[in-house]
Amino acid sequence: MSRIDETHDPKRRSWVASANGHPDFPIQNLPLGVFSPPGGAPRAGAAIGDRILDLLALLAAGLLGGEAARAVEATADGTLNGLLALGAGPRRALRTQLSALLAEGSAARGRAEPCLHAAADCALHLPARIGDYTDFYVGIHHATNVGRVFRPDNPLLPNYKHVPIGYHGRASSVVPSGTPVRRPNGQRKLPSEAGPSFGPSRNLDYELELGIWIGPGNALGEPIPVGAAAEHVAGFCLLNDWSARDIQAWEYQPLGPFLAKSFASTISPWVITPEALAPFRTAQPPRPAGDPAPLPYLWDAADQGEGALDLELEVLLATPGLREQGLPPHRLALSSARHMYWTVAQMVAHHSSNGCNLRPGDLLGSGTISAPDPEGCGSLLETTRGWTEPLRLASGEERRALEDGDEVVLLARARRAGFAGIGFGACRGTVLPARGG
Amino acid sequence: MSRIDETHDPKRRSWVASANGHPDFPIQNLPLGVFSPPGGAPRAGAAIGDRILDLLALLAAGLLGGEAARAVEATADGTLNGLLALGAGPRRALRTQLSALLAEGSAARGRAEPCLHAAADCALHLPARIGDYTDFYVGIHHATNVGRVFRPDNPLLPNYKHVPIGYHGRASSVVPSGTPVRRPNGQRKLPSEAGPSFGPSRNLDYELELGIWIGPGNALGEPIPVGAAAEHVAGFCLLNDWSARDIQAWEYQPLGPFLAKSFASTISPWVITPEALAPFRTAQPPRPAGDPAPLPYLWDAADQGEGALDLELEVLLATPGLREQGLPPHRLALSSARHMYWTVAQMVAHHSSNGCNLRPGDLLGSGTISAPDPEGCGSLLETTRGWTEPLRLASGEERRALEDGDEVVLLARARRAGFAGIGFGACRGTVLPARGG
Incomplete structure (x- = not known):
């Protein structure tokens, strides 16, 4: 491939x-x-x-x-x-x-x-009409970090290493880079509060994700085998899956995130083709000892050999304070697409394994891709360890969650000796104050 | 209205x-x-x-x-x-x-x-291109019955009476009545099994739901107030949200149902307009004593006064045995749209409350609408009390879950003295054997 x-x-x-x-x-x-x-x-x-x-x-x-x-x-x-x-x-x-x-x-x-x-x-503009947008959860360090906040006792659930966990996202609110993002209102309830209230999210976050554009796709009822999945991947982009964590914590049981995510998801507008990324293919990192082997429908030797991407991922934060003082953006994270527990082909094969039809222009998100180190966290929930350790910026500002006027910029770069490096172009969005807030 | x-x-x-x-x-x-x-x-x-x-x-x-x-x-x-x-x-x-x-x-x-x-x-055919399909969970008797199976200790979660719980569904696999439904393959793991395996779902189920077609909709960032929500409802249909319960039980934590649902959702093909249903509007039943009042963004007096529908819902099961013996279909459930804990207007207002844009032709599902009595269960999971009490049919057959060749038919009828009764037309689908199964 x-x-x-x-x-x-x-x-x-x-x-x-x-x-x-x-x-x-x-x-x-x-x-x-x-x-x-x-x-x-x-x-x-x-x-x-x-x-x-x-x-x-x-x-x-x-x-x-x-x-x-x-x-x-x-x-x-x-x-x-x-x-x-x-x-x-x-x-x-x-x-x-x-x-x-x-x-x-x-x-x-x-x-x-x-x-x-x-x-x-x-x-x-958006490069395609997005029929369906599916968000996965294949960043294992993110899943572990977040699980620790929501479920200290069992951060990684028993299914994680068997199932490429994913869920349906909202297609209508996917916007191209540069579109301002209005802070959502919603129901939120602190554990200390007797009941929920409605108002602007107090824990607005970003998520660093890789986006995947679906190519030909499959007819309903006809799964895509993992060995053929690469033929159905037409390109890649960056995806910021903005998340209102307080809304999420209150709404997500038992059917998963909904309004915590559906107010906006920002993508970089250029479709980076598999052909452009061919030099940056790499082997999927071996699973740690003791991890289960993927079931046969998720296993393909060629995919394991070159189904991962050696792609550096970076997140920058520009705040009103940094801008006013002429200071450069703060680097929130440096991570890599190598920290995906499942390959893109495994995501595609799993998604269609029940017969679900993928259509040209469907968008998959990888889920947040965090590196294992503290400087590689792909969301503020992780960076601040559940909002407990604020970030200190060179401007003197502090951040737990995102504030109005903050701009988040995602970047991706592929480099390899003997090849020209390429990038994805920026995926950026600035937070506007909540409506009526 | x-x-x-x-x-x-x-x-x-x-x-x-x-x-x-x-x-x-x-x-x-x-x-x-x-x-x-x-x-x-x-x-x-x-x-x-x-x-x-x-x-x-x-x-x-x-x-x-x-x-x-x-x-x-x-x-x-x-x-x-x-x-x-x-x-x-x-x-x-x-x-x-x-x-x-x-x-x-x-x-x-x-x-x-x-x-x-x-x-x-x-x-x-499908009456519209469905941009996004969202499934709610407003049938409180269903939520209680199902919660009892998955979480005996707390069947109804603390958010249920505050939040019209919903999640994003899969738009690509919504099919019109009459389309055969192939039993999905997928990962499933019984508690008694050491690890998961991949194969045909062993607990295929149906769900009796009301579908709602979105009309004009809203721009991103501009919520629809609950008092204006009815203007954005363009019609209704029946929806069978086929569910592979074994796949669901294994995959749904922490992000909700995914492949357990996305293999097919069947709708009745006719859009029943709000105008046709005007005579069958009724008051939303009062909340039981002790239940919290809805937050203001979900409360509208006019909606409470006539925002519910007096609509009888019925489910029939035709099996190969019943057909061979010339016996009529078995009635699986008789329920009513009155058993919705939230009105359609509350669903629309909640969905857009974070700024999420609804577009013309978007489809909402109510979630399974069960009546409080055992003859009104809108899914086999409920009827069989978690597959423990099989159904006995006049043909001598037994059913826990759906078997290949079974046909499920949903019907809806509105009746009121002094008016001509109307119906929705059937929402039907027959189960085909799994691929390779």
Whole structure:
């Protein structure tokens, strides 16, 4: 599945000068998304340096052919759903042709250049209509840390190492990076309070997650075997699964989180393709001694060999105080996608194992990915050990939970010797005061 | 909200003879749906007796005007989403014009008659693209019965009477009545077993629920007040939330049901409008003494006065044995929508109270609605008291959980003296053997 070809060549440079050495979008990345140029309608694009390439314009200019043309034609409705549905073949053909068109020395430069827009002038949208959004819980250090707060006696439940735990999330409130996030009102009840009250969440948190875009998917009743799951993964993004912990603690029994999550989930707008991430595939870390082996429907040797991603994940916090004092954002966490107890293929196979149909443009979340060390906690619930140990910032501010005006930024970077590094682009959101609060 | 007008007149009869005295679809009902006539594409229709009226054909014949025409124009994409989005005005105008057109003595009969199809010849589809499906848990007798099985010591959790408990369901696997339901495979572990195994569910169950179709809905961040919630309810259906109880018991901690539910949820295909149900509105039953009052954001006097539905709910089971012996289906349950601890308006207000956006065509489930008596249990888990007391059928068969070949049929009927009774049409599904099982 991890095919390395000329599009990964670290020596390949682009005639789009800003792409060369770009931390996120060098010519080796070429992520796909949906953008609007100034005054224009939403349309499919590819990020290259600080520019966005209009794919339909490129098609109209006669610069794409064969499978790549078919991939772009499938975006005519202003979403990537149709392209994601086509699977790896057309997606890879598009990557190959875009890479050649954008490479230094391309004869097509003159005709391609008018199809570029300055990214800073464009609005970025959700890349696809999300049919269903499912959130998993595969970050084992997060599950353990959180379990310790809610259930000190048995942090990790007996099913955790057997079942890739997940639940249905809310698709309607998934928003693209940059959308402000209004602090939710809701019912919350402190253990010290006699009864619940309704008002602004007092424990607003973020969650650092990897998002997974589903490609072709499966028909109802026809599970995807774990060995075929990679064919149904069309790309990746960052996901901030904002969480109102006080609402969550009061509502979550017995059916799980609901309004604690459904007020907003922010994603980075670029779909980072499996092809771009091919150099950063790695073996799934071996399970600790004593852990049960996955059941056969979750086990595939090739997936274990290269189904994990060597991807650095970072969280930054910018507060009003830090901004006013001209101080840089505070790093909340440095983690890695290697801390996933289950692979993406295992998540897909489990999700469809009961016959549930996954559709092109469905979104999976990994669950919060925390590193085992205190500097790698992917949520404030963990960092502050259940709100008991406040964070002290260089501005003199303290934080337990997020406050109004705080901005959370998630970042992802893939690096490997002998390859050009790529990034996901930022996933950011700023907290607005609660309505009527 | 409960406006009674000439469309409810019990003396009004239709020139579609089968409508007069029809248990579900007399001229006083006029539910909306999406159907395909033989060889034709999906399109909007209204049920009248044993016929379906093609609404776009009626429009093309020049038989609809004003707001009613606008309502039907909004279905041009072959779904009701656009119509549901318009709210009560156009929906009511359509009802008024359809009722007049179909009434005995209508001068338009000759031109309307070619727009009718025999329902038996048509396929019925989902009436709308379901953006998100949310399942509530407002049947208090069900919650108590189930809680007793899973948590004998505290069947009803402390939040139940404060929070309309709900969770996100799976939209992709909602199917229309008549679609066969394949028994899911999944992980399950009996307490007596050392570890989990993967295979066909051994405790397949049904759940008797009311479905609610969302109309206009709200923008992200703008809650719907409980007093305005009825404007956002566009209709009702029956919902069988099939449940694999063994998978559920093993997977549901800590994030709630997932694969135990997402293999299929069956709905009755006709959208029964709030207008058709207006005569059957009733006061929400008073809370038992000692129960907490709802928080203000969930309390509206008008809603308490007429926000409940007097709707009889019935479940029938047809087994291979009953069919072979020519015996009628076994009645599994007789219940009523009056056994909802929260009103639909309270569910809508709660759902959006954190700013979560509801969209036209979203589907809410009530949760299982059991009556307090043993003959009113809305799931086999309850009827058999946790699989311990098998059901004996007239065929000599026994049932704890559902077996392959069993058909479950949900029915709903509204009756009130002085009004024509209406029904929802059946919500049926037959269990197929597990894949590879």
